[in-house]
Amino acid sequence: MRRLPDRGRVDHDHRVSFTWDGRTVEGLRGDTLASALLASGLRVLGSSVLMSRPRGVVTDGVCDPHAFAQVGTGDATEPLVRMHQVECHDGLVAESRIHRGVLPTGADPDRFEKRHAHCDVLVAGGGPAGLAAALAAAEQGARVVLVDDHPQLGGAVLGEDLILDDAPADHWVRHAEERLRANPDVTVLTRTTAFNVGDQGAVALMERVSEHLAPAHRGGRALRRLWQVRTHQLVVATGATERPLVFADNDRPGVMLAGGVRGLLHRYGLVPERCVVVTTNDSAYRTAIDLVGAGVEVPCVVDARPDPSGPLVQRARDLGVEVRSGCAVIGTDPDAEGALAGVRIVGLDGGAEEAVACDVLAVSGGWDPLMDLHHHVGGQARWDAERLRFVPEGTVDGLRLAGAAAGLVGTAACRRDGHLVGLVAAEATGFGSAADGPAVPAADEEPEGAPADLVVVPGTDPVHAFVDQHRDVTIAGVERALGSGLHHVEHLKRYTLVGTGTEQGRTAKVNAGRMAADRFGLPFAEVGVSNARPPAQPVTFGSLAGRALGARFDPVRTTSIHPWHVAHGAVFEDVGQWKRPWYFPQGAEDLDAAVLRECAAVREAVGMMDASTLGKIDVKGADAGAFLDRLYTGVIGTLKPGRARYGVMCKADGMVMDDGVVLRLADDRFLVTTTTGGAGGVLDWMEDFLQTEWPDLDVWLTSVTEQWATVAVVGPRSRDVMAALAPDLDVTQDAFTFMQVEEAVVAGLAARVARISFSGELAFEISVPMTWGLALWEAVFAAGQPFGITPYGTESMHVLRAEKGYFIVGQETDGTVTPLDLGLDWMVADKEFVGRRSLRRSDMLRDDRKQLVGILPAERLPEGSQLVDDEAFEIPVPMIGHVTSSYESAALGRPFGLALVRRGRDRIGETIYAPLADRTVAVEIVDPVIFDQEGARRDG
């Protein structure tokens, strides 16, 4: 297209330079990528997704099915960016990739922000209706947010030659904007798209904060900002979009929507050399009128109606434009690069084709209100069979459509509607009364001729006539789908992909639905269109993620001892949000070597472990014991102060939920420990029962996980270490027995010491306030040196406990395992507790349930290995269990593990098999307690 020197809203004095497919292109300040490329003479943007046909710009806005590009370089590159939203700036780098983009592989270097806001009335769309709605609501006193996705307010006014109050509509727009910006209760957000409406007035906005600027001018600002707004009332004034017509080769670059051609003229001063207009309605005559006014040759307006009349038609005729009534365009002819060189016009009641040369064909098949946001919350629409457009049907609570989005036509009528809707929205929010609000602006009806009912031009070549240009869906493709029995528009959509494009199929969906209705002889109202679902415009993952990336994605929890672990080369594993030392490699040790060394040290001398991450819940109150008795399978209430007991909790379904040791600190006070990952869930679950089932109990729950650091000193020499650390504490077996709890001074620190063992070894767990954790750890490490104290991590802890047959929640259990399956019959007391009734459901009493056993495989098995009865088997083979834990044992000098096996406890001594990919391994079933079965090591 050609740029007129004195037209458009671009700054003709400021050139900008950018890169398109590696070559430098110049545009003007105010250009979009699309308009600058058109101004440079480019017509073919790229090729279509399936058929590789040349494709170009179709309109001037984001409903364009082809105007997508790859924008940015390196890891900042973004695919499928809407070219009509890319504002040209120096240094912009874009590539022709209209349907298939390239994703960056590295981290996104751009920054994205989020912001939350509240308002009374949010207005989506800054055209005449939206501006009037925002003004009216704001003047009634409501807090208003007005958003518009363009850099400037005005909507259709920017892309048309419109009159309001006997002056260019621009004047009123600037006046309205000034009043809005002067009101401190109004927030005006340009370059911002409302892309999703949720429940209770939740509206998501994407603001383009700095991406329209050259990177050097962004000043450290975020590229985009996600707004999550709660509004009392939402006014949707998003305008309307034009429908194309379906005829052969309607996808040639140069075939454009008539409103888009006007927009390119009024926004960017771009005009064709010679433009034919084809239409079913009056609106496209504006294109002819405006182009002739700009000095462009318009050979004819091709109108499907036999007798078009009305003021716009008359104005065009008065300008000398020939009107070819009762005609349509049946095909187009290409130039050398495949762009439009001419059209072929045919009478709808027959006659010969006539060729007319042109470089742009401006098409109008009618207008569709943009009601996406209304549809997001279940709003309905009705097909107006006379005006051939959807209009909203009924209302959705808190959402109102205004202007062209509500099906209205005419600038003044839309402004008037917006004003009224703004008043009603303010009143619904408690501001003023719509009846005595500011005066309603007058609006003369603009007489409009009835449109012609035309979608597919009869007799056109169905193989090259596109219904959805973005997805390359032709008449033939739609016919094939309909003929295959896909009668519903949602099926048609999924089979042909019609309406699924990045531009949300806005130019395709109505035509596809109308073709389906015609094919089956149904009223279109019964067929309808496929659903509009969020987002109304694509948003990138990066802009949704905001700054919640990397370390900010999820909190990282560390103990106060963590710096020591880091300094001593620990390898960490994530347990929930916690970083726990997995193992402490020495020299070139790998995991297996380190674990063998660590385990041997614990069994033979002494080890130490940071157990601070275990969940800890302070349970206080007169009924604390009774409360815990109702939750644990065992009895807790009889515990004496200064004693500890191991307990297991089930959910109501009888499945093991969590386990841990309970310490009774006083008559009315317990300290419950949970698994590291389960702490939050256990506290929530306890609160649930306390608040909703037993609110009469005098019990108070407090999470103290982060208040206490715990160091476990474990192994036959642990008593020696303790004696050195706490000279005033009698650690002899008679004075300090298993499961005893003592308050003591340890390494000069006030501490709680408990004889709890998760390894079967003599062990002391020392707890101090979390801030003292590192001091305690270092003191234990120093005091343990004479005894060869060895720090160990979670992997060695797992091996040591597995040797003793202790299960781990989430490893041996998976929500289908009961305490009885784990062999914990002795822990299931004869009293009521949550889940008890489930333990005698028929399924729990089956005699072939999987039970926890120990296994001695011929070689170390992968955890999760399936187990079968026979060494030789044919697939399918019944699987009788699986390996839950599998390690190499230093103490046993061989591989071992734990498994859940059907009737496993009855099968101890038997051999079963683990089929691996290339071999089958024999597995002996043994008692779960493989090491120190008599428990001789517990007391040192």
Place this chain on the structure above:
Amino acid sequence: MFQIRCPYCGPRDEPEFKYGGQAHVAYPADPEALSDEEWARFLFFRDNARGRYAERWNHAAGCRRWFNVIRDTGTHEMVGSYQVGEQPLDAR
């Protein structure tokens, strides 16, 4: 994203809350007296109706209190919130 009114703190965004399923399903007073079928009905069966539904929410990132909400499952309208132990709002 729902906006949920905590009876103790006021309206807050959904991410502050944890869902607790159907309300007014009490843990049976004497589970041992129930048949397998009755127990299974308590464990596994919940209403799944379109329309007004009484459900439990916990203000997990706020006051940590459990409370009840009447929500319309068809329209997502939050009809009202009330404290545990209060009479339910009209759920029909």
